[in-house]
Amino acid sequence: MAGRRDWTRETLAAGVRGGDRRALARAITLVENRDPLAYEVVADLYPETGGAYAVGLTGPPGVGKSSLVSALVRHVRERDTSVGVVSVDPSSPFSQGALLGDRIRLSDHFLDPGVFIRSMGTRGHLGGLAEATLQALLVLDAAGKELVLLETVGTGQSEVEIVGIADTVLLVLMPGSGDSVQALKAGIMEIPDVIAINKMDHPAAKTMLSEVRSILALGPGAEDDGWRQPIVLTEAVRGEGVAELWEQIEAHRAYLEESGRLEERRRRNLAREVFSLASGRAKQHLEQAVADDPELRRLLDEVQRRELDPLSAVREILEKVFRIGDGDGTRAS
Numbered sequence: 001m002a003g004r005r006d007w008t009r010e011t012l013a014a015g016v017r018g019g020d021r022r023a024l025a026r027a028i029t030l031v032e033n034r035d036p037l038a039y040e041v042v043a044d045l046y047p048e049t050g051g052a053y054a055v056g057l058t059g060p061p062g063v064g065k066s067s068l069v070s071a072l073v074r075h076v077r078e079r080d081t082s083v084g085v086v087s088v089d090p091s092s093p094f095s096q097g098a099l100l101g102d103r104i105r106l107s108d109h110f111l112d113p114g115v116f117i118r119s120m121g122t123r124g125h126l127g128g129l130a131e132a133t134l135q136a137l138l139v140l141d142a143a144g145k146e147l148v149l150l151e152t153v154g155t156g157q158s159e160v161e162i163v164g165i166a167d168t169v170l171l172v173l174m175p176g177s178g179d180s181v182q183a184l185k186a187g188i189m190e191i192p193d194v195i196a197i198n199k200m201d202h203p204a205a206k207t208m209l210s211e212v213r214s215i216l217a218l219g220p221g222a223e224d225d226g227w228r229q230p231i232v233l234t235e236a237v238r239g240e241g242v243a244e245l246w247e248q249i250e251a252h253r254a255y256l257e258e259s260g261r262l263e264e265r266r267r268r269n270l271a272r273e274v275f276s277l278a279s280g281r282a283k284q285h286l287e288q289a290v291a292d293d294p295e296l297r298r299l300l301d302e303v304q305r306r307e308l309d310p311l312s313a314v315r316e317i318l319e320k321v322f323r324i325g326d327g328d329g330t331r332a333s
């Protein structure tokens with residue numbers, strides 16, 4: 001395998017532009033490792049991105065997300081659409097580990113030059129994964145992939161953050177995903193653009209369908225916005241419902257494009273992404289600073305001993321770490 005030193009900023013950017021698989025693989029590894037070269041290459045490529053359509057798949061463990069990804073890839077490859085897949089597995093400490101599970105289901109496509117598949121495991125925390133996912137998407141976009149599928153497990157806010165950069169967010173459920181239905185109901189999870197209920201051959205699939213339907217019907221202004229979230233029943237292994245699922249994804253895309261909302265959504269997504277990554281880094285910086293600085297830790301002790309009030313400690317910390325003068329945050333803006 002090519003080493004780090006075989007690539008320069010120029011050759012790597014050129015390799016990615018040309019869709020070279022080795023260059024793509026290397027660039028995404030560098031992205032995962034937060035290598036400075038990755039930042040440079042993505043910075044060079046960024047003006048050329050925006051051509052790929054990104055679909056994020058999220059949902060509880062084992063509902064069939066990877067199987068659906070595989071089925072969708074098969075479906076769009078029949079029309080020669082080039083595809084990139086980034087499968088994010090926050091529970092797996094190593095990307096190799098994450099690969100193993102998905103490799104089995106996605107391996108059908110490994111020999112297809114029009115498909116590039118990559119799994120990323122966690123490097124530390126979810127904030128790092130959101131960053132790596134965004135960067136990997138940009139790399140695949142610059143490589144000319146027309147469609148990029150982002151898969152991540154979970155239905156919590158942080159997982160949604162990982163796929164939040166996508167143009168269309170698909171929530172995958174299966175009969176028995178009661179917790180996710182509760183999360184939808186409670187508004188913990190944002191309403192996705194499209195919902196797939198996979199493993200439709202399960203006897204409880206119909207119950208699940210009507211449950212999800214009733215939640216969407218109650219949902220705040222789903223229709224006000226002009227898009228009614230479709231629910232599609234699928235059987236990923238046999239490929240049932242996959243054509244319809246793809247049709248609904250395309251319908252959502254058409255809706256966004258025709259209404260001018262795609263541009264708007266991308267602008268909003270990018271702004272949110274920048275803000276959230278910056279916040280994440282600021283938080284890391286803060287945690288590190290407190291860990292490294294006995295004086296800052298003493299402030300925390302003082303608060304715990306009730307010698308210093310919490311907001312005075314906040315003010316001192318912000319002043320010291322970020323040189324933010326007025327940290328009381330109470331001024332009207």
Ligand SMILES: Nc1nc2c(ncn2[C@@H]2O[C@H](COP(=O)(O)OP(=O)(O)OP(=O)(O)O)[C@@H](O)[C@H]2O)c(=O)[nH]1
Binds near residue numbers: 101235
């Ligand atoms: N009966 C049935 N089994 C399915 C279906 N889709 C997936 N499976 C099986 O369910 C298991 C999990 O599928 P995956 O595609 O790995 O699910 P996933 O959501 O990607 O799982 P994680 O990434 O680990 O969260 C596998 O054994 C699949 O073969 C389906 O539609 N029907």
Ligand SMILES: [Mg+2]
Binds near residue numbers: 102
């Ligand atoms: Mg999976």
